[in-house]
Amino acid sequence: MSTALLTDQYELTMLQAALADGTGERRSVFELFGRRLPEGRRYGVVAGVGRALDALEEFRFGFPEIEFLRREGVVDAATLEWLASYRFSGDILGYPEGETYFAQSPILTVEGTFAEAVLLETLLLSIYNHDSAIASAASRMTWAAGERPCIEMGSRRTHEEAAVAAARAAYVAGFERTSNLAARRRYGVPSGGTSAHSFTLLHDTETDAFRSQVTSLGVGTTLLVDTYDVAEAVRAGVEVAGPDLGAVRIDSGDLAGLAVEVRRQLDSLGATGTRIIVTSDLDEWAIAGLSAAPVDGYGVGTRLVTGSGRPTCGFVYKLVARENADGELIGVAKKSQDKASVGGRKFALRRLSPDGRAEAEVVGIGEPVANDGDDRDLLVPLVTGGKVVGREPLAAARERHARSRAELPREAAALQPGDQVIPTLWEGR
């Protein structure tokens, strides 16, 4: 399915004017970055890279798209003709998926003609702004959860397609699995699911419901125990499934207190291996608050898919350099109050101490400063000459995130609002 109309109309009207006056062919460099981290956040997580590469390959104006634009008179005939043969033929460098980022990190650098690069603005921003917001929230949650698994179950609280992307982004940032079936199908994110309160209510008794579930899904299943009375449900659950019952889920009430009671009850019934999963509007603070409770896993919904209060990253896509009339590439920048940009193509390095600890995000114009060997180049080729070269398995992004996060100073895990945990330094030769 074409992604070409998932964009703002002004990309096409700018294209029309630039094609007409000849500037559309000027070689240009756009950068995608955030002026600052979302308020209070100490680091951010890049996600959506793989989705952006998929979307780029589908960014084609086929017959239906061209006919729509023609019928509605959005742009003129010359522009339509240009669009009909549009293929991005330029180069894209970017932070690889799962990498951490900071203020001014040049997360993507798109180079091509103005015409071909300007068209990608909205779609790239949509994907990066959404997916990175979810991954950034998810990373705080998995960090707070420590060794305990986090399960993504927020599909119902966000747009149905955003839900799929959210499940993917959460996985990159360390979630163990998702409830979303489309995320499993499209991206191979592990999925799971057992039952809701409606299943208990459907049956004449809670015991009937538990028996049905255990018969169908096995004793390793997770029984939801808070439809009526938790203690009675735990008793019935172990009676039905035996002491090898996989898990019980608590979805309401004082989770910490209930977990203690349920743990004691399970142990007394011999179900010492039965895990306790808690759900109910959890976020990173609630997860941290439950760290001392006998909980074995966290199901997270609403607060994950809405970015835990930071539903977007505020990334922008700015022209930083373009060819002049003499064919030279020159830096350009706007001077708008509070929104000034810095002209010129950026490089970016993660400065690491000899023992592998992140010390700074080093950003500059032109060629990188001397790399003393410990630093990591942050920009990798994603698209070369229009061809996608940066695709990788989702597991690679997940592993990269774990490594990159582990390099950060320990204060990065703090949940109270704060400044970014390493400085962004402007350097350059």
Next chain:
Amino acid sequence: MSTALLTDQYELTMLQAALADGTGERRSVFELFGRRLPEGRRYGVVAGVGRALDALEEFRFGFPEIEFLRREGVVDAATLEWLASYRFSGDILGYPEGETYFAQSPILTVEGTFAEAVLLETLLLSIYNHDSAIASAASRMTWAAGERPCIEMGSRRTHEEAAVAAARAAYVAGFERTSNLAARRRYGVPSGGTSAHSFTLLHDTETDAFRSQVTSLGVGTTLLVDTYDVAEAVRAGVEVAGPDLGAVRIDSGDLAGLAVEVRRQLDSLGATGTRIIVTSDLDEWAIAGLSAAPVDGYGVGTRLVTGSGRPTCGFVYKLVARENADGELIGVAKKSQDKASVGGRKFALRRLSPDGRAEAEVVGIGEPVANDGDDRDLLVPLVTGGKVVGREPLAAARERHARSRAELPREAAALQPGDQVIPTLWEGR
């Protein structure tokens, strides 16, 4: 494209167990509602109805979906067979699109067998939770803007498909147009667009850029005047386009102060009909704060597509009644702490005073209380016997919203946090 996997795995595992024990065929009633309005909100706006009906018609397990489920072992063979012929055959009543809603409003009532109705939970919630959150934020903005138009331009700050739905929902709630081309194509939402800072930076001078834009798009276009110096840009713009220049857009700085200066400058240049459009992280409060400034339109992005701090409505989908072993439909309810539900199928009326002012949301079990003739039945047929009967033009939803909002007490327009503006009353015979 099938929407059947845009769901949580537990719908399918519950289905498997319920088909196996026979309870899947029990006649059931599910309701979609919010326990309360999002914090501080005085009313909510129902949106997504048309999208939900579209998605329901595409909720089919075709060969690719069945093969995926089989390959991954998500459910057993009997369940796959049942899914392969799945068609929702029940009835859905609901609040029509654009209607206002309150705590406990039964926004959707889905009746069918448990098996066929439980499958729709996640997809319906995703659509309603997202679209209604956007429409609820949008309605506050258009109310604050009064007669001045609001333009939706937030696509880049949310998931690329959520962006399309957001443009649609904003239109329902009174936005005049969108920047999103897919929203125009799919839903006929009026769209517009002119240029970005990159277009000015692409050119050797700002005047070159303006001349190119005016040549291409006509003097009625909107010139972006804050790339370098606003006063200089306004001067250049009128010089290039003449006094019939359509509009100028200011995207940074002290918008109120700049608008006054720009208005004065435009008038002094004879461009008395040139409009001033402001953009830059606007929300309902910023719009209200600009009401005394000489501004002619508001472009709203991030804060709209993220629901202005309330990115989801918190709607849930609960089983409220089901057949018992004797074939009678009985009310069912869970008792979970803080999350108890009320059993039984609900009715809902908007109680209106003789002069058409909304006084209460009347919700009850069973047959409606006597309707004195002024009240409005809020539930209308959307799906009957599996057939969609509630489809309507988007303009109808937009008009309905304007009418429904106009009935609310004037305090509904207040922007400070407050309680819902009319009470939800439980009544019933």
